[in-house]
Amino acid sequence: MLDMTPVETIERQALRINPAKTCQPIGALYAALGIHRCLPHSHGSQGCCSYHRSHLTRHFKEPIMASTSSFTEGAAVFGGAANLRQALKNIFHIYNPDVVAVHTTCLSETIGDDIPSIVKAARDEGIIPEGKHVIHANTPSYVGSHVTGFANMARAMAELFAQRNGGAKDQINVVPGFVEPSDMREIKRILFEMGVKAVVFPDTSDVLDAPQTGRHAFYPKGGVTVDSLISTGDSRMTFSLGPYASEEAGKILRTRFEIPNKVLDLPVGIGATDRFIEAVMGVTGTEPPEAMMDDRGRLVDMMTDNQQYFYGKRAAVFGDPDHVVSMTEFLRDLGMQPVYVVTGTPGRRFETAVKGILAQAVPDAKVKAFSDLFELHQWIKKEPVDLLVGNTYGKFIARAEDIPFVRFGFPILDRVGHGYFPCVGYRGGMRLVEKILGVLQDREDRDSPDHSIELVM
Amino acid sequence: MHQGSDEKREHGPDPAQFVEEVVRDYPAKVARKRLRHIVPVSPDGQCEIQANVRTIPGIITQRGCCYAGCKGVVIGPIADMVHIVHGPIGCSYYTWMTRRNQAKPREDGQYYLDYCFSTDMQEDAIVFGGEKKLKAAIREAHEIFRPKAISIHATCPAGLIGDDVVRVGDEMSKELGIPVFGFACEGYKGVSQSAGHHIANNGLFKHVVGRKDIPPDGYAVNMLGEYNIGGDAWEIERILNRCGISILSTFSGNGSFDEIARSHTANLNIIQCHRSINYMAEMMETKFGVPWLKGNFIGIKATSKTLWKIARFFEDPALTQRIEAVIMEEEAQAGVEIAPYRGRLAGKTVALFVGGSRAHHYQDLFKDLGMKVIAAGYEFAHRDDYEGRDVLPFLKVDADSQNIEELKVDKDPERYRPRIDDEKRKRLMAEGVISTYGGMMPEMDKGAVVIDDISHHELEKLIERFKPDLICSGIKDKYVIEKWGIPSKQLHNYDYGGPYAGYLGAVNFARDIDMRVNGPAWGFITPPWKKKPILEAAFGAAA
Structure with a gap:
């Protein structure tokens, strides 16, 4: 598996090997x-x-x-x-x-x-x-x-x-980022629970998670309607979730209709979700409902309950910039050490954001935009990690180097679930904790000698 | 359930009426064009179909591009070479491990199938030219990996800005002292993947075949057009080896540069996929004197028939005896193992829309299972794949394909070696053993419908009217078909199963088709309460 990859890195100017992006x-x-x-x-x-x-x-x-x-x-x-x-x-x-x-x-x-x-x-x-x-x-x-x-x-x-058709409506625009239909559905649910009327665009829920009914709908029931898109010109505010995927849409609405555009991190993990909820509170002026606070509490509970499995673990994260930035922050908040953080998408902004997140926790982390999986693999060969987080292509590195691996981001070609179960919000955070914890604990179970294998973990 | 009524399955709609219905929803111009691609099989099996012409813009098609046929299909599977794609990242990325052409490293350890190489062209290259970057990328690949050979593949923008990958290959060969060769397989060339197959054949023939001479061996053959999806090539190899036949090289599943380099010393070329590789067979015959025969290792009877053809070609009593013994033993074993599946599948209907040869090959396997093919078609085949090679002299090359180079090949003055004399050649040709392929249509049932380059609309109409029990297609159609409650089997990637070739493969296939067609999950599409006549309600009754 990836046997031709040497440990020693040479500076490449022209050859891309094993990309962490597509076109x-x-x-x-x-x-x-x-x-x-x-x-x-x-x-x-x-x-x-x-x-x-x-x-x-x-x-x-x-x-x-x-x-x-x-x-x-x-x-x-x-x-x-x-x-x-x-x-x-x-x-x-x-x-x-x-x-x-x-x-x-x-x-x-x-x-x-x-x-x-x-x-x-x-x-x-x-x-x-x-x-x-x-x-x-x-x-x-x-x-x-x-x-x-x-x-x-x-x-x-x-x-x-977008058109301005008669002044500000009591609604906001939300550009959800390059996320799953499950994530878009969850973002809509959160907004609904918090009492905000929102146009979420694009919206692939009920399009790319269509049920099996024995009839193929060429145009499934989901998707943002043209009327809703027209009405975005009358919204009070735009939330762009993830600068790389969403800011452009918010920016054009600000330029044309002076609609304020708030660029937020993708609400993946506790910190980024808190900031998203706070931003929505800024619109509604009210606290989130109790059920949502309970979700948050359950996520924090999972984090405090399992600190020993996360603490100090070295992690490598790769994928799309908005996803990777939020995931890096979440891994840090779990007590882990994201030592290698890579995206294939070009842009300095990514490196600045990740370095900011890791400034205190992992000041010597290797962070690189416009990089690729070949380079990441070489870093890992030189100094290994305890966890790899990224899209399906990571499984070859994980296998070659025997690293616990969590699939996250786009694309996931070899497992199901991402289309149905979100990674965003507090509930998404719980799912991520379960996934990460699962691979780390499986590894401990596999590698512990008989005398120290734990019944209770 | 998902299946049509018994009455419908027995009789089906009238094919001519179906054809009329299908094109009714098209604009008149489109309808006229598509009518020539949709043909019911006539009683004598002799019918003409339009193929290998451009797809109408806006029509949702299965087809891909020239690059996909060259890098994606033919060259990509050669495992011990570095294949660099010159263009923006997508083209290389999408051919990275997606086609399941399995391979194992040879003794030298060189193996690159899990790698993706690209020049990742950026805007500056589009403006100022990309050859400099391409050369730098080749040098970097050489420095990091020291590969034995490098191929370069052009994408649309590389061609448009005038980057000459063929010339760069020649220059870099000289500079680095290893074979480096370019394929001008820009996506816009031709009308489908097919143009790319041809370009790939030409390049392999020019740059690799004949590089290394080894002493000829009695029963050494090449497998042409076998891409080792799900391990098919290894099952074919197992069977041939049991017969005492050795495979010198496979084009190009589990492919190796070194093995292709010596392929011209084989005594016979066996073609699996006629569409993608027939150029190679003809060129090798002209230059080196290697005869070819069209085989098919998909299906129990088909595999045996192919082995018989090989026996007839070599005409060696000892070999024939071994082949006979292998056929007896393997057929008996496979027959026993597929029997229970056959019992559950016989009589069910199937439609196949795939590739340039598979839609034909798999019909033999479905016959083994007792299933009835009601419709079939290719994605990118030519008329000879439908109607047989007898039609070749009558084919006209249209404007879209005329720029695909036809290599001029001559007899190699030193290395041409006739494997059989003229008299035997004539006899074997007349008997249908060598240098012939009859195509798909003559072997299909009267009344079955053949659809070339099927569109999404035509597929849905077919589902609506024929309600087949199974449709074989590719990844893009798979979930459309299954959302209609009809099981779909992917014949490009095998739904991650296989091997399906040879005797063991036939058993695998029978099991997988039984699972797909008779699987329990289909029964849950309609909820139980929708199957009952009256809804009883305790709450409602009190009110």
Whole structure:
């Protein structure tokens, strides 16, 4: 397993090995699935759309519907306008969506296809039926990562739908981040329990966790509606959960409608969830309900009850920046030592945030954005860790180095549950504690000699 | 339950009427085009179908791109090489361990299948060109791993900005002193993965095949177009070895650079996947004189038939006797083991939409199980895969495929070695042993429907009208099909099972299909109270 990885690191300028990220369009496609009756459309070669659909299907174990402009060499030379017009005509005729959300690819970006003018021409020619919408996001694969693509499509939703229609409503906007349908559902529940009316967008709950009923709904019942998206221009405030995935959407609403945008960490773990709850309290002016305080108390109870299993354990965390930042803080709060913290997404902000979190607890932690799993593995080979937290690709390092491993983030291709059970909020925190504790205790059970194996832990 | 009524399954809808219904929901132009891809099998099995033409934009298709066919399918499985993808990160990332082409390291330990290499192209490369970065990446790979060979794969933007991966490969070969070769397999080329297969065949033939001469061995063969999904290649190897036949190299499952380098010394090429590798068989025959035969190791009878063909080719009584003995023993054993599953599966209906050869291969295995194929189609095949190679002289290359290079191959003046004389060649060809493939359609039942490059809409219509007991497809369709309450078997990744090839594989497959079709979970889709005529309510009754 990963036997060719040497311990010694050389400085690489050009070769990416075992990435901790993928490209923008898949994030845009995922976000677009969070609009009710929306068909995501990939403007590029067929392969992009095929890869993204396959990959999201492997992660969610759900149908992923999306169409493609099916570029051939001719389109690559002469431009993809004809393909997109033809695609729009066919899509509205055959699949009848309310919204088509076009995202670009490195191909259409490199040749410079101008999506707004192609869409405008299509509308002028009557290709786009009355009352139907085509939105778009530029998602060049050679900039940022899949998280950037999510952010760009979330921004497009705000930019192309939001209207000011008569003053501030008693509602807030929440951009939940590149999280699971379970997380979006939990965020909505928390807001509801705290008495806040909110437009959560995108919202893939009831889309990518659809029940087995014997009927496939091409457009499942979930997703944020166009009316709700239009109304985001009248909201009092936007909460952007996770700067990398969500800030762009909040920023455009602030720029256009002067709606204050509060950028928060993804509410994963106790600290980040507390800050989220406090922010919501700032809107409602009231304390959270008792049931939610009980959830919090139960999470803290699990943390205090099990400190001996966490204390001083060296951990490595990798994945998407918003996820990793909050997870690092949570591991620190559990008493662990996150010594290696890595994301594949570029951006200094990540390193600043993580270093801030670890300044006191682990001042010499290795923290790196725009890194990869090959580098992380080399660090681990040099000085091992007691726990690895990250997406499915971590299992190869975990196996090679025999490290307890918790799957967290995107993608999780080899286990189920993430789509149904949240990681956000106090309840999500409890789930994470259970998962982390489980692998650490399993390891202790495996490695203890017979005379010291514990019945009670 | 998920199954249609018995009446429906016996008779099914009228195929011609079904075809009409399917295209009714399309715009007129689309309907006209799609009609040529949807063909009921005629009584004589002789029918024409449109294939290997571009997918209509906006239609939800199974198809991928040229790069996927080259790097993802043919070159990626070669385990002892470093494969660098030149482009933004996604293309390399999505072909990282996703295709289940298993392999084991050889004695030298070189093994890279669990690695993903990319130049991770950024905006500056798009603007200023990426060749400099590509060269640097190749040097870094060489410095870190010291691999025996490196391949480079172009993605859409690399081609558009004019980066020449073929030239960079040649230059880096000279600089580093190891084989480095580029594949210009940009995603927009051709109309599907198929173009990429061809490009990959050309590259392997030019740069690897024939690199190392070894003395010829009597029963040494190559397995062409066998990708070792779920360990298929190892089961094929087990059977061939039992017969006394050795595999010199496999293209390209469990693939090895060194083994492919000597593959031209084999005495026979056995083609499993005709679509992806027939180019290689023809080029090896022209240059080195290696004959080829189309086999199929999917299915009990199919495996035996393939072994018979091999016996007929070598015409050695001792070998024939061994093959006969292996067939007797293995068929008997497998027959006993699949019998209980067959009892539960016989008569059930199945539709298969996959690949460029698998939709044909698996029909043989379903016959072993007594299941009835009511519809089938390929994702990226050509007409010869549907209608047989006799159609080849009549195929026209359209504008989308004309830029895919046809290598000009000549007899190698020193190394060409005829394995059989002309008279035997003619005889074996006439008997259908070598140099021939009859395609899928002639072997299908009259009235079955063939759909090329099936769309999402067509799949849903098929489910609605035929209500098959099982649909075989890939990951993108799987959960659509199962949300309709119909079991789906993935024939790309085998739902993480396998091997399904050979005799042991057939037994695995029978068990997995029984599990999928007859599994208890399907029975819970309808809650019990929906199955009862009247709802009784204690609370309500008092009011």
